[in-house]
Amino acid sequence: MSRTTIAEIAASLGVSVPTVSKVLNGRSDVAPGTRARVDEALKRHNYRRSVSPTARKSGLLDLVFRSMDNMWAHEIMLGVEEAASARRLSVVVSELRGAHRPPQRWLDGVMSRRPVGVILALSTLEDEQREQLLARSIPFVVVDTEGQPPVGVPTVGSTNWDGGLAATRHLLELGHRRIGVISGAPHVLCSRARVDGYRSAHDEAGITPDPALIRWGDFTAEGGYQHATALLALEDPPTAIFAGSDHQALGVQRAAHEAGMRLPQDLSIVGYDDLPMTAWLSPPLTTVRQPLREMGALATRMVLSLAEGKELVSMRMDLATELVIRESTMPTSP
Numbered sequence: 611m612s613r614t615t616i617a618e619i620a621a622s623l624g625v626s627v628p629t630v631s632k633v634l635n636g637r638s639d640v641a642p643g644t645r646a647r648v649d650e651a652l653k654r655h656n657y658r659r660s661v662s663p664t665a666r667k668s669g670l671l672d673l674v675f676r677s678m679d680n681m682w683a684h685e686i687m688l689g690v691e692e693a694a695s696a697r698r699l700s701v702v703v704s705e706l707r708g709a710h711r712p713p714q715r716w717l718d719g720v721m722s723r724r725p726v727g728v729i730l731a732l733s734t735l736e737d738e739q740r741e742q743l744l745a746r747s748i749p750f751v752v753v754d755t756e757g758q759p760p761v762g763v764p765t766v767g768s769t770n771w772d773g774g775l776a777a778t779r780h781l782l783e784l785g786h787r788r789i790g791v792i793s794g795a796p797h798v799l800c801s802r803a804r805v806d807g808y809r810s811a812h813d814e815a816g817i818t819p820d821p822a823l824i825r826w827g828d829f830t831a832e833g834g835y836q837h838a839t840a841l842l843a844l845e846d847p848p849t850a851i852f853a854g855s856d857h858q859a860l861g862v863q864r865a866a867h868e869a870g871m872r873l874p875q876d877l878s879i880v881g882y883d884d885l886p887m888t889a890w891l892s893p894p895l896t897t898v899r900q901p902l903r904e905m906g907a908l909a910t911r912m913v914l915s916l917a918e919g920k921e922l923v924s925m926r927m928d929l930a931t932e933l934v935i936r937e938s939t940m941p942t943s944p
Contacts, residue, residue, distance in 0.1 A: 614655040614656075614657055616630045616634070618655075619648070619651050619652065619655060619657065622651060623647055623648065623651055625644060625647075625648070629644065629648070630648055633645050633648040633649065633652075634652075634721070634745070634746055649738070649741070649742060649745075652741070652742075652745040653738075653741045653745065657745050669699060669700075669724075669725060669726050670699065670700050670701070670702050670723055670724075670725040670726065671690070671694045671699045671700070671701050671702070671725055671726050671727055671728075671729070671910065671913070672701075672702050672704070672720050672723070672725045672727070672728040672729070673687065673690050673701050673702065673703050673704070673728075673729045673731065674703075674704040674705070674706060674712060674716070674728070674729070674730050674731065674733060675687075675703070675704070675705050675706065675731045675732065675733065676705075676706050676708060676709065676710055676731065676732040676733045677705065677706070677707065677708055677732075678703070678705045680829070680830075680857055681856075681857075681883075681885045681886070681887065682829070682855065682857070682883055682885070682902060683731065685883075685885065685902035685903050685906070686731050686753060686902050686903070686905060686906040687701075687703065687906065688903050688906065689902065689903035689904060689905060689906025689907040689908075689909075689910070690729060690906040690907065690909065690910050691906075692903070692906075692907055693906070693907040693910035693911055693914075694910055697914060699726060702723065702725065704716060706733055709733070710732070710733050710734060710756045711733065711734060711735065711736060711739075712730075712733065712735070712739070714739075717739055717742060717743075720743070720748065721742065721743075721746055721748070724746070724748070725748065726913070726914065726917045727748060727749045727750060727751070727913035727914065727916065727917050728743065728748060728749070728750040728751075728913070729750070729751050729752075729753060729906075729909045729910065729913055730750060730751075730752045730753065731752075731753045731754060731906075732753070732754045732755075732756065732798075733752075733756065734752060734755060734756050734757075734759070735750070737760070740760075740763070749764075749913050749916035749917050750763075750764075750913065751764045751765065751766060751909045751912045751913045751916075752764070752765045752766070752909075753765070753766045753767070753905055753906065753909050754766075754767055754768075754799075754800055754905075755767065755799055756797070756798055756799065757797060757798070757799050758799060759926075762925065763925070764912055764913075764916070764922055764925045764926075765925065765926050765927070766905050766908050766909040766912065766927050766928075766929070767799075767800065767905070767926070767927070767928045767929075768800075768900045768901065768905065768928055768929045768930070768931050769928050769929070769930055769931045770799075770800045770803035770804050770807070770931070771803040771804070771806055771807040771810070772807060772930070772931055773804060773807060773882060773898040773900065773931035773933075774791075774803065774804035774805060774806065774807020774808045774810075774811070774852070774898075775807035775808075775810050775811050776807075776898060776931070776932075776933040777804075777807070777808070777852045777880045777882070777898050777933060778791075778807065778808045778811035778812065778852055779811045779814070780880065780896070780933055780935065780939065781850045781852065781878060781880060781939065782811060782812070782815050782817070784850075784878065784939060784940065784941045784942060785941050785942040786848075786849050786850040786878060786942045787817060787849075787942075788820065788823065788846065788847070788848045788849055788850075789808075789812075789819065789823065789848055789849075789850045789851070789852060790823040790824075790825065790838075790841045790848035790850070790851040790852070791804075791805055791808045791819075791823065791824050791825065791851070791852045791853075791854070792825045792827060792833070792834055792837045792838065792841075792851065792852070792853050792854055792858050792862065793805050793824075793825070793826055793827070793854035794826070794827065794828055794829045794854055794855070795826060795827070795828060796826045801826070801854060804854050804882065805824065805826075805854075808824075808852060822844060823841065823848055825837040825840070825841065827858075829854060829855035829857055829858055830857055830858065830861070831857045831858065831860040831861040831864075832861060833858060833861065834853050834855075834857065834858030834859060834860065834861025834862045834865075835860075835861030835862070835864050835865050836861070837858075837861075838851060838853075838861060838862040838864075838865035838866065839865040839868070839869075842865060842866065842869045842871070842877075848877075849876075849877065849878065849942045850877065850878035850879070850880070850939070850942070851877065851878075851879055851880075852880045852882075853879065853880065853881050853882060854882050855881065855882050855883055856881040856882060856883045856884070856885045856887070856888050856895065856897055857883075857885075858881070858882075859879055859880070859881030859882075859888075859895055859897070859938075860891075862877075862879050863879060863891070866879070873893055873938060874893060874937065874938050874939050874940040875940065875943075878896075878938060878939040878940060878942070879895065879896070879938045879939065880895075880896050880897060880898070880938070880939060881895045881896070881897035881898070881938075882897060882898045882900065883897065883898070883899075883900045883902065884897045884898065884899035884900065884934050888936070889936065891938070893936065893937035893938045894936035894937045894938065895936055895938045896933075896934065896935050896936045896937070896938045896939045897933075897934055897936070898931050898932070898933055898934070899931060899932045899933075899934050900929075900931055901929045901930070901931075904929055905929055908927060908929070912927070
């Protein structure tokens with residue numbers, strides 16, 4: 611079957627070939643209405659730009675974060691940079707300032723740069739945006755998807771359910787029965803998975819967790835502080851808290867100190883991520899290690915494989931988590 615050409619698309623729309631080419635290259639000097647018509651035609655014809663092998667040998671890799679004001683993003687970035695530099699690629703980093711989906715102006719910049727590929731961390735693309743990248747043969751991979759990714763979208767994550775299960779099992783084995791959990795937003799896939807692991811550990815132990823001990827928020831230290839303050843103010847407060855991120859665990863520690871509690875004698879805390887700073891806290895934090903650098907590196911290798919026209923072994927790759935026991939947890943008092 612012959613491929614649709616730019617000339618055929620231009621003729622079908624009654625526009626010039628240079629106009630279609632400008633849209634493909636992300637040029638801004640095309641009227642919005644014309645740009646929309648061209649993009650719709652590219653999608654309708656399932657157009658895919660041909661890219662020569664030599665065009666893949668050097669260039670740029672785009673990395674976009676929902677937010678970069680945390681060490682989680684830094685660890686992902688280190689993994690991407692390591693894998694990209696091994697292929698002599700430069701990394702262009704963008705931040706969405708809390709948004710889960712990038713604006714069109716960001717996508718226009720990507721199309722004008724024509725990178726080897728795009729990696730999206732805790733962010734995603736609209737259907738139309740995915741089509742725009744695919745039409746230009748710019749592959750993309752998502753790290754820690756916000757929700758269930760559409761079929762055909764390659765993703766990298768970790769075993770979040772296992773991590774939540776291991777953290778909660780550890781606390782239950784120490785004798786804790788009122789265990790609070792503070793996670794991210796309920797619509798974020800990794801947040802739900804960690805809480806599902808928390809619930810499953812309780813089910814194994816034949817314990818029904820108090821709904822008042824389950825808190826949804828975000829993965830920030832401030833969010834951890836606010837929710838922990840509320841949990842510790844309950845008439846029957848928890849003796850342990852599982853925080854959905856190490857940043858949240860920092861907030862839990864502060865709330866506990868302000869409440870005059872000793873750690874871990876009065877409150878055990880488990881975090882999530884195993885960021886480098888956790889071993890230096892007082893007390894050093896028990897946490898679930900999420901292989902963030904490895905996730906960034908794997909996403910990079912996946913997007914480069916796609917750029918080379920190779921098929922991925924799997925569209926969904928989840929790396930293993932591991933409980934790292936330090937000094938922020940201990941058996942509950944009898």
